[in-house]
Amino acid sequence: MTTAQMPDRLDLIFSALADPTRRRVLSMLLEDDMAVSDVAAPFDTSLASISKHLAVLAAAGLIRQERRGRITWCKLDPDGMRGASVWMQGFGQFDPIDLDDFERFLETELRDDDDREAP
Amino acid sequence: MTTAQMPDRLDLIFSALADPTRRRVLSMLLEDDMAVSDVAAPFDTSLASISKHLAVLAAAGLIRQERRGRITWCKLDPDGMRGASVWMQGFGQFDPIDLDDFERFLETELRDDDDREAP
DNA sequence: ACATTATTCAACCGTTCGGTTGACCATTGC
DNA sequence: GCAATGGTCAACCGAACGGTTGAATAATGT
Numbered sequence: 218m219t220t221a222q223m224p225d226r227l228d229l230i231f232s233a234l235a236d237p238t239r240r241r242v243l244s245m246l247l248e249d250d251m252a253v254s255d256v257a258a259p260f261d262t263s264l265a266s267i268s269k270h271l272a273v274l275a276a277a278g279l280i281r282q283e284r285r286g287r288i289t290w291c292k293l294d295p296d297g298m299r300g301a302s303v304w305m306q307g308f309g310q311f312d313p314i315d316l317d318d319f320e321r322f323l324e325t326e327l328r329d330d331d332d333r334e335a336p
Numbered sequence: 337m338t339t340a341q342m343p344d345r346l347d348l349i350f351s352a353l354a355d356p357t358r359r360r361v362l363s364m365l366l367e368d369d370m371a372v373s374d375v376a377a378p379f380d381t382s383l384a385s386i387s388k389h390l391a392v393l394a395a396a397g398l399i400r401q402e403r404r405g406r407i408t409w410c411k412l413d414p415d416g417m418r419g420a421s422v423w424m425q426g427f428g429q430f431d432p433i434d435l436d437d438f439e440r441f442l443e444t445e446l447r448d449d450d451d452r453e454a455p
Numbered sequence: 456a457c458a459t460t461a462t463t464c465a466a467c468c469g470t471t472c473g474g475t476t477g478a479c480c481a482t483t484g485c
Numbered sequence: 486g487c488a489a490t491g492g493t494c495a496a497c498c499g500a501a502c503g504g505t506t507g508a509a510t511a512a513t514g515t
Contacts (some may be wrong), residue, residue, distance in 0.1 A: 304359075
């Protein structure tokens with residue numbers, strides 16, 4: 218059967234990116250490689266949950282996980298995003314990377330992504 | 337309650353893009369504005385299904401729907417993708433838009449996205 | 456007025472998703 | 486060897502998703 222109904226890589230990537238927790242994880246990994254537990258630390262969900270999220274990101278090719286000793290290192294794989302990025306670029310000639318814009322964006326995500334509480 | 341758990345715009349955009357049918361719709365709209373029925377035509381799902389997909393895309397700000405007479409026109413809103421595109425660009429300095437690459441990509445998606453059958 | 460066309464609404468159904476919990480390997484430290 | 490640490494696995498749960506069908510709403514054509 219060649220009609221394997223295998224999900225497109227774009228499916229994997231975009232649905233991986235659709236979750237705010239996973240996006241936050243990626244942002245964290247942008248700053249440095251991390252062990253699974255360290256990734257999980259700032260979240261108030263279970264370790265297992267984060268482990269699953271990381272698996273999703275890995276399946277989408279957005280991160281790579283390398284087991285060394287008893288800790289599993291998670292490393293961003295920016296190239297994994299390339300296909301999706303290219304696809305999106307086709308829908309409008311966006312300015313060639315407004316890095317400042319992104320910086321602010323990231324800041325926001327990192328600061329109050331998950332637990333924003335009412336004052 | 338200010339802690340409304342309102343989904344982030346990026347959630348909306350990326351999860352809208354996570355579905356191959358919706359991506360194909362966007363590709364179609366890239367070529368021209370279309371009525372809902374015309375969008376639905378090439379797919380072998382129900383009209384209602386496509387109508388829902390279009391609602392999702394509209395909610396994500398990726399298309400705009402304008403009712404004129406009894407037909408609802410669907411029009412791509414490339415600017416809706418901007419935020420997500422900017423976000424992604426932050427994860428790697430991708431080349432400034434390889435349009436040829438994209439063209440081929442699109443071709444592929446349009447041709448055999450949904451119904452690939454075994455020979 | 457009546458039938459037709461265009462689209463959405465509402466209820467339902469099976470599947471996937473994100474989360475939890477507790478058991479289960481590994482690897483390290485004593 | 487034994488206990489602690491790091492991570493995954495498996496089973497489960499409620500919510501969201503993508504699809505279907507049939508009724509409902511609206512504008513158009515005759």
